[in-house]
Amino acid sequence: MYDLEKREKLNEIVELMKKNDWQAVLDIFQEDEDYREPLLVWIRPSISLVNFLEQELSRLGLKKISSIGCGCGALEWIIQEASDLEVYGFEVNKGWWEGPHSTPHYIPLEYVTEKGQLTRISDDSAIMFCYFNNMEYFHQYLDNYTGPCVILIGPIDGLRHCEPEPGYLEQFKTEWILQADYFIDGGDRAAIYQRL
DSSP: OHHHHHHHHHHHHHHHHHTTOHHHHHHHHHHOTTOOBTTTBSSOOOHHHHHHHHHHHHHTTOOEEEEETOTTOHHHHHHHHHSSOEEEEEESOHHHHTSTTSOOOSSOEEEOOTTSOOOOOOTTEEEEEESOBOHHHHHHHHHTOOSSEEEEEEEOSSSSOOBSOTTGGGGOTTTEEEEEEEEETTTEEEEEEEEO
16 A cells, blocks of 8 residues: 555656646655655755755855766756756766666756766866765766865765765865755755865
8 A cells, every 4th residue: 555655646746847846846745754755866855955055055156066876866856946056967877867667867967987987067066966875986076076066965864875975075174174064854964065
């Protein structure tokens, strides 16, 4: 029974996304504090999270986010629809994402090699990793990025895992400083770092 309800809720979200009704999508995620839909997004998105990202990036003079490993781009679509931010998605495995069995994607994707070889991200874009899961590739992506801001989003509840976790760049105090963080309902955190 639960699987059927969950599938129906997923279908409802997808239909609302097709109608560009981001507000109704966010309402569904806020109805049930335990609801997660990892086929679309690993966190529970909210308008307050979107406002936080927009406000903090504005302080740095940024209006763009480049999201690495964005999957289908549901979070990125919400951010773009609910704010003045432009969001670009980067993924590996073009064969999967353009194939017949892939989850539909909600923003255009640029395909990169797994080892951080990507089109140069402009300096006027923040780079975002949400539930990323490969420390070696994270550092390779970071080495290829010359912009001023990194956003790390992931779990802090001990029930889920990502690499790097949101507090990871705090140890690199000569390169990055924590500008702000936001605690997301459901046990996640968004941390925004500024390059020193």
